[in-house]
Amino acid sequence: MSAALQLDDVAIRFGGVQAVGGVSFSVEEGDFVGLIGPNGAGKTTLIKIIAGLLRPDKGRVQLSGVEVTADGTAARVRQGLALTHQIVRPFREMTVLDNVTLGAGYRHTSSPFRALMHLDRRRESERAAEIIAQVGLAGTERKLAGSLPLGQMKRLEVARALAVEPRVILLDEPLAGLNHTEASKQVEAIAAVHARGITVVLVEHNLEEVMRICRRLIVLNNGLVIGDGEPREVMADPVVHEAYIGGGMASHAEA
Amino acid sequence: MSAYEISIISIIGINVILAVSLNMISGFCGQISIGHGAFFGTGAYAAALTMVGTGSVPLAILAALVTGSLLGLAVGFASLRVRTDFLAVTTIGVNFLFVGFVRKQAWLGGEMGISGIPATGFGPVGNMTMILLFAAATIALSLYISRSWMGFAFRAVGEDEGTAATLGINAGAYKLAAFGIGTALAGLAGCLYTFFTQFIAADAFDFIFSVMLMAMVVIGGIGSTWGVAVAAVGLTLLPEAIRFVNDYRLLVFGGLLVLVIRLAPSGLAGLVQKAFLAVRRS
Ligand SMILES: Nc1ncnc2c1ncn2[C@@H]1O[C@H](COP(=O)(O)OP(=O)(O)OP(=O)(O)O)[C@@H](O)[C@H]1O
Ligand SMILES: [Mg+2]
Numbered sequence: 001m002s003a004a005l006q007l008d009d010v011a012i013r014f015g016g017v018q019a020v021g022g023v024s025f026s027v028e029e030g031d032f033v034g035l036i037g038p039n040g041a042g043k044t045t046l047i048k049i050i051a052g053l054l055r056p057d058k059g060r061v062q063l064s065g066v067e068v069t070a071d072g073t074a075a076r077v078r079q080g081l082a083l084t085h086q087i088v089r090p091f092r093e094m095t096v097l098d099n100v101t102l103g104a105g106y107r108h109t110s111s112p113f114r115a116l117m118h119l120d121r122r123r124e125s126e127r128a129a130e131i132i133a134q135v136g137l138a139g140t141e142r143k144l145a146g147s148l149p150l151g152q153m154k155r156l157e158v159a160r161a162l163a164v165e166p167r168v169i170l171l172d173e174p175l176a177g178l179n180h181t182e183a184s185k186q187v188e189a190i191a192a193v194h195a196r197g198i199t200v201v202l203v204e205h206n207l208e209e210v211m212r213i214c215r216r217l218i219v220l221n222n223g224l225v226i227g228d229g230e231p232r233e234v235m236a237d238p239v240v241h242e243a244y245i246g247g248g249m250a251s252h253a254e255a
Numbered sequence: 256m257s258a259y260e261i262s263i264i265s266i267i268g269i270n271v272i273l274a275v276s277l278n279m280i281s282g283f284c285g286q287i288s289i290g291h292g293a294f295f296g297t298g299a300y301a302a303a304l305t306m307v308g309t310g311s312v313p314l315a316i317l318a319a320l321v322t323g324s325l326l327g328l329a330v331g332f333a334s335l336r337v338r339t340d341f342l343a344v345t346t347i348g349v350n351f352l353f354v355g356f357v358r359k360q361a362w363l364g365g366e367m368g369i370s371g372i373p374a375t376g377f378g379p380v381g382n383m384t385m386i387l388l389f390a391a392a393t394i395a396l397s398l399y400i401s402r403s404w405m406g407f408a409f410r411a412v413g414e415d416e417g418t419a420a421t422l423g424i425n426a427g428a429y430k431l432a433a434f435g436i437g438t439a440l441a442g443l444a445g446c447l448y449t450f451f452t453q454f455i456a457a458d459a460f461d462f463i464f465s466v467m468l469m470a471m472v473v474i475g476g477i478g479s480t481w482g483v484a485v486a487a488v489g490l491t492l493l494p495e496a497i498r499f500v501n502d503y504r505l506l507v508f509g510g511l512l513v514l515v516i517r518l519a520p521s522g523l524a525g526l527v528q529k530a531f532l533a534v535r536r537s
Contacts, residue, residue, distance in 0.1 A: 053417070077423035089418045091411060102411055106423040108404040112432035115404035164423055 002065030004029045004168050004199040010049055010059030011223075019045040020056070021223035027168070029064075032200045034214035034231065036207065038243060042223040043203045044086050047172050050201075051083045052076045063168065078110065082166035084157035086173045086203070092146025096137060096156060099145050100128035103163025128163060135159045135189045151182040158189055168199040175206050187213060211235070219243065261379045265451045267491045268386035269444050272393045274471035274487035275480060276440035279397060281469070282478035283406055284433035285413025286334055290346030291468045293353035294438040296460030298323040298445025300357065303369045303455055310373045316446050323442015324435045331434030335427045350462045357457040368456025375450045386447045393440055397480040400436075409433060410478075463505050470508040474515050476524025486523055 003026035011022045020042045027033050035043050048054040050061055052073040060069045063079045071079075090099050102109070104124040109115050132141060135155040140148065145156060154174055161169055174190065175183045187209050194200045194213075204210050210217070210231070217234040219227035221243040227234040234240055277291045298319035305315040330349055334342045357363050364370070375382060400406045408429050411419040416426040449455055467490065475486030490508070494501035519526055 051421070053420075072425070073417075073420035074423050074425040077421060083421055085421075089415060089421075091414045091418060093414055094410065098407075102407055102424075103422040105404055105407070109408045109422070109424050111425075112405055112408070112429050115408050115429075116400065116432075118404045119399075119402055121404075121407075160422065 002062070003027055004031070004064055005050065005201070006060075006062040006065075007046075007050070008060040008062075010046070010056045010061065012045060012049060012054060012056045018223050020049065022059070023220070023223070023225055024059075025218055025225060025228060027199060027201060029167075030194075030197055030199055032194050032213065032215045033202065034210040034217045035201055035203045035220065036205075036210060036217060037220035037226075041220040043220055044172055045223075046220065047083065047170050047201070047203060050170060051081065077106070077164055077166075080165075080167035081170070082161035082164050082168070083170040084154075084161050084172060084174055086176070088150070088153040088157050090145035090148075090153060090156050090160065092144065094145055095141065096132060096143055096145050096148070097125060097128055097141040099156060100131055100159050100163045101125045103160050104128045104131070106164045128159075131159045131162050134162070134192065136185050151178050154178060154182075155186060155189065158186070158193070162193060166198060168201070169193060170201045170203075172203045173205065174202070175204055175209060183209065207235075256380070258379065261383050262451070263492070263495060265379075265383045265386050265447075267488050268383070268390040269448050269451070270468075270471070270491045271390045271484050271487045272440055272444040272447070273468050274475065274483050275390075275393050275397045276437045276444070277468050278472045278475075278478065278480065278483045279400065279409075279440075280433045280437035282472055282483065283401060283409040283413065284430060285409075286331075286430055286433060287340070287343040288330075288346040288434075288437075289343050289465050289469055290330070290348070290350035290353075290462070291438075291441055292460040292462065292465040293346075293350045294323045294327050294441035295445045295448070295464075296353055296357065296455075296457065297326050298442025299449045299455050299460065300363055300369070300445070301442065302446035302449040303372050304363075306373050306449065307369070307371075312375050312450070315449070316443065319442040319446030319449075320439045321442070323445065324439035327434040327438020327441070328431060330438075331431045334430055334434065347462060347465075350460075350465050354457045354461050357460075364456070366456070368454060370454045372449060372453040372455070374453060382447075382450050386451065389443060389447060393443075394480060394484055396440075401478075401480060405429075405432070466505065466512070467508045470512045473512055474522050476522030479522065479524030482522055482524030482527070 006026040008024050009022050010020060012020045037043055049056050052071055060067060063081055066079055068076050068079055101121060101124045104127045108118040135158050137152060137155050158174060174186055178186060191213055214231055217231045218225060219240050226243055227237050227240040273295055280286050280288050301318040301322040302315040305318040333345055337345060358366055408424050411424055412426045412429045419426050471486045471490050472483050476482030494504060500507045515522055
């Protein structure tokens with residue numbers, strides 16, 4: 001059986017910065033992987049490469065054994081990938097319900113012609129309402145997405161990602177900017193996603209939560225993997241420790 | 256009905272098709288096109304040549320639909336490569352190129368245009384009726400699209416292509432679809448115009464006319480089929496009713512456009528909706 005996600009020697013350079021410098025790893029179906037590292041380590045860049053938002057200079061990306069390196073984001077989503085952005089990007093002028101319904105109807109929107117042939121939205125908006133409730137946003141359905149506070153927008157990102165029924169979900173700092181209560185609700189929602197058998201790759205600075213929920217950690221520093229394995233062992237590694245102290249994350253690392 | 260009334264109603268019908276079809280591209284899908292006149296003209300010339308060559312009404316309609324959308328798809332491909340604000344400039348360029356090109360082509364009648372185009376044989380009332388039927392069909396299609404998943408995806412692409420992609424929506428395909436459908440209908444409008452006047456010249460399809468069409472979309476309410484259709488009727492009648500407006504068309508329509516964008520960005524449709532909500536509340 002092929003891995004849910006596989007990277008082979010992926011690299012990208014921005015001008016003088018080697019943001020990702022030859023990264024390879026594979027993620028098994030159903031795993032829960034934390035992708036961590038200090039600021040500027042290349043986490044978001046790597047997530048964007050996996051999602052097809054950035055083209056790598058070299059290397060290959062495979063989803064469930066299918067090479068997608070040359071595909072755009074939409075095509076990868078149709079291969080079972082979903083992502084949330086570090087900087088939230090909902091459709092601000094649409095209601096919360098519409099934001100999620102549009103994802104839930106991904107089968108209808110695979111081509112413009114197909115989309116033209118379908119009118120009914122009831123099933124999709126019912127499913128969207130369920131997902132909205134799952135992430136704890138029940139009651140906000142009719143609000144404009146742009147009017148939500150950040151904490152709720154972050155959850156909307158997760159709801160939108162879930163709507164396309166992914167097999168692999170990439171979460172880029174879903175907890176950033178949330179207060180303690182909001183964060184623990186969001187973690188619950190993410191754990192529930194994983195419990196449904198979805199493979200999760202989580203980028204997060206909140207190491208306390210990461211250590212609690214991830215089954216495997218991959219540590220990036222300066223665009224390279226410097227640690228990979230069982231969370232406690234990885235965090236005990238002096239090399240990883242050093243990188244975090246260098247990145248000013250020592251206090252979190254102790255947690 | 257007087258000949259004058261028949262001609263006004265025919266022009267209104269044609270302008271409704273043009274404004275509603277432009278709204279599909281710019282209103283539904285967010286792709287700013289200020290060169291709709293070029294696709295209108297392409298359809299008109301294609302229909303004129305077909306009528307002169309064959310005298311067949313169905314063939315003329317088909318030729319106009321196909322040539323309008325072919326040029327539209329070409330511009331649509333360009334829109335995949337450029338940012339939205341640059342697309343506005345590109346489409347203006349296409350409009351000027353179209354007029355400049357046609358004026359220099361002997362086979363398109365050059366400056367003199369094409370005259371003596373064979374009649375459809377339906378008579379003025381018959382032509383008018385056909386125009387109104389096509390206008391009604393265009394409105395119906397527009398309403399249908401806006402309710403379908405295509406309209407839903409158009410809105411997504413218009414608002415944020417990147418976010419649309421994360422929901423599996425291929426923005427490029429939808430932009431091409433919007434251009435293809437909208438410009439095919441512009442071509443159809445051109446064909447109906449040819450049937451109506453039996454004489455065409457490049458001036459009728461110039462940039463000023465495209466600005467007037469954009470004014471109809473913005474004043475009617477970007478994205479609202481009914482608002483845009485009503486604005487098309489109103490803005491077609493305005494120069495007829497007020498001599499001054501006719502003499503200073505660009506000034507008046509340009510001014511209205513700016514005023515609406517500044518004061519009521521959601522146009523007539525937005526104002527009606529507000530009034531409706533206010534009445535319901537009281
Ligand atoms: N579009 C870009 N152009 C130029 N440099 C970039 C671009 N995107 C990222 N970088 C650089 O690449 C490096 C990696 O950035 P990236 O955003 O991937 O880090 P990160 O690990 O997500 O950091 P953070 O934890 O702060 O989100 C940084 O040095 C950053 O400045
Ligand atoms: Mg980041």
